[in-house]
Amino acid sequence: MNIYDIAQRAGVSIATVSRVMNGNSHVSDATRKRVLTVIEELGFTPSVHARSLGKGSMKTIGVLCADASDLFLAQAVNHIEGMLRLEGYNALLCCTGHALENKRRAIKLLLGKQVDALLLVGSQFQEAEDNRHILQAARQVPVVLINGTLHSGNLACVRLDHRLAIYRATQKLIRQGRKVLYLHDSLTHSGREKLEGYQQAIDEAGREPATVMRCAREVDSARTVSRRLLQAMGSRQVGVVASEDFLAIGALKAAKEAGFSVPDQVSLIGFNNSLLCQCCQPELSSVDSRVQQLCQEAVARAMDMLAGRTTERERILEGIYVGRGTTCDDKEEQP
Amino acid sequence: MNIYDIAQRAGVSIATVSRVMNGNSHVSDATRKRVLTVIEELGFTPSVHARSLGKGSMKTIGVLCADASDLFLAQAVNHIEGMLRLEGYNALLCCTGHALENKRRAIKLLLGKQVDALLLVGSQFQEAEDNRHILQAARQVPVVLINGTLHSGNLACVRLDHRLAIYRATQKLIRQGRKVLYLHDSLTHSGREKLEGYQQAIDEAGREPATVMRCAREVDSARTVSRRLLQAMGSRQVGVVASEDFLAIGALKAAKEAGFSVPDQVSLIGFNNSLLCQCCQPELSSVDSRVQQLCQEAVARAMDMLAGRTTERERILEGIYVGRGTTCDDKEEQP
C-alpha cells in the first residue's frame, strides 16, 4: 500500500496526500478530512525509506558508547534515547567496546547509514593522540561529545569538570588531616583529569606525596590493592578517593576487613553517585556525575546544530558532592 | 557523489557498478577491478536510503526495552547490539518506560521506520490482558520476546524459567528449616511467575503460610519493609528470597541493623546475580538470570526468522544459583 492507493481512494492526487501527511501546506478542510479518513481506514504508514531518499534525512541519530552495560553509560543511553525521541529522532545505538579500531568502524558504519548526527557518550571517545576520525565525522554531520573535549566546527562538547570534582573531594579529606590515597582503574581522558585533580590537591597541601593505587576494573581487585596499602598506614587517619563507586566499595571492604573504623579511621569518596552507593555499609559518599544534565545539554546542542542555530561549543558542568556514611561531613561544609 | 559518477569515471553503466558493489553477479575481473579502483579513489559510499527504498530493508532491527538503565536490561541491550552488528544489523533503540500506551507507540514508530524485525526485551512487554499490538506487529515483521510468552506465527520467545528459579531458591532455604519470606516490588509477567514459584515451594512444604512483602523499587523501601517483618520473627531462623538483588540488599541491611547474624539467623537470596552482589557484606547469594545466553538465543531466533528458516518458537533456560556469603551452602548441594 502506498501513497497512490490513498490518493485514488480519496479521489485526490498524491501531492495532496503528501501535504496532508506533512501537516502543513494549504489543503481544504474537507479534503484533509477525507484523506485522513482513508489513511486511517487503510491503516497506511508512509515509507520512511522513500521519504528519507527524497529528503536526505532519516530522523535518526547515531549514539555511540563503549559499553551500554556500564552504570553511567546505561543511564546516559536511556536518557538520551528518550530525549531524542521527544525531539522526533530515533537512536541508532553502537556499543563499540574500547578498541580504537572498533570505534572508528562504528562511526563509519553510522555515517554510512546516513544518520543526521552523532552523539559520542563517554570520555572513552577522547583518544590521547589521534581523534581524526571524529573530526572527519564532524565534517559530514553535527557531532556532540559527552565528557570529551575537541575543538572543531560542527562539533560541541558537554562535560563534567572531572579534575575539579576530584580536586575538591581530595581537598575535603586532606582538610580532615588525613593521608589521602587515590584509587583508579584506567587512564581514559577523564581518568587522566581526575588524577590531575588529585595530584593538584596533594601538591597544594604540600604535606605528603601522592599515593596512587591502580587496579583492575573489579571490586575485588580494588579490595586486594587497597588492603595492602591500608595495612601499611598503621594508625594514620586515611582518606580514599576513587575514580568510580565500585572501586571505593572494594576499598571499603578492605578497610572493614582490616578492622579500621569507617568513616573515622578510613574515610572514602566514590564517583558517579550510582546505585551502588546505597548497597554497601556504611553507604558510600560520592560525587554525582550529573548524567541527566549532561545528556540534556548534549541533546540540546545537537538539536541546535541540526537546526543550523549557533550553539555553545563547550559546556562544562560541576560534579556535586553527595555525603553519606563513609565520610565525616560537618553540616556547614555541605553545599 | 552517486553511482552515476562512478559509472562515468569507470566507463561502465550504473548497473555494472551496482553489481560490483553487491559482490555477486557476473562481472569480468577487469571491469570489477576498474570499478573498485574508482570507488576507492573517490571514497564513494552508496546511499542506504536509496538502497533501502529499492530493497525494502534497512538492515536495522528495533530493540525495545522499558528502561535501558536497569542493570539487567542494560546488559541485555549491550549484548544484543553487539551480536546484531556482527550479523550485519544495526539496533534502533527505544526505551519505552512502563506505560502501555508508550510501548504501543514505540512499536508503531519502529514499524514505521521499517525495521526488519523487533526484539522486545524484558517481561515488561508481556501485558496481562492485551498483547494485540505485539501480535499485530508480528504480522509485519519477525518478533522475538525475551522473558515473555506469546504464541503466534512469526514470533519466538526466549525466556528464563522464573518460576522454577524462585521455587528452587525458596526450597533451598526451607530445607534449612527456615521460615521463608518473599520480597518483591512489582507484578510484571515474570514477577507473577516468581511469586508462583515461591508460593509453590511454600505450599509443598506445607509447614507455614506464605509471607509476601511488597515494597517500592528502592533499596531503602525494601529495608524499611523488611525491618518490620524481621523484628516480628523473634529468634526464628529466617530466609528471604527477593525478586531482585537490590531488594535483597535492602533486606540484608535491615537484618544487620536489627542485629541478626547473616547467614545464620537470616539468610538471603537475590535475583539477577548483578554487580550489586559484590557490593554488600556479606556478599549476596543470587540467581543468575543468564542475560547473555538469553540474548544470544534471541538474536539467533531473529536471524532464523529473517532468513526464512524454521526456528524454535519457545526456548526456556534455567536460572543458575550462585552461592555467596548470605547463605549457608553445603558443598555437596552446590550444582
Add this chain to the structure above:
DNA sequence: ATGAAAGCGCTAACAG
C-alpha cells in the same frame, strides 16, 4: 558480461 530502463514511494517545485 554489460547496458537500458523501469520502478521503489515520496517530496517539492511549478502550473494552473
Add this chain to the structure above:
DNA sequence: CTGTTAGCGCTTTCAT
C-alpha cells in the same frame, strides 16, 4: 487549493 511531474540513488529485470 490542487494536480503534474521531475527527481532522490539504487536494484533489478530484460535485452543484447
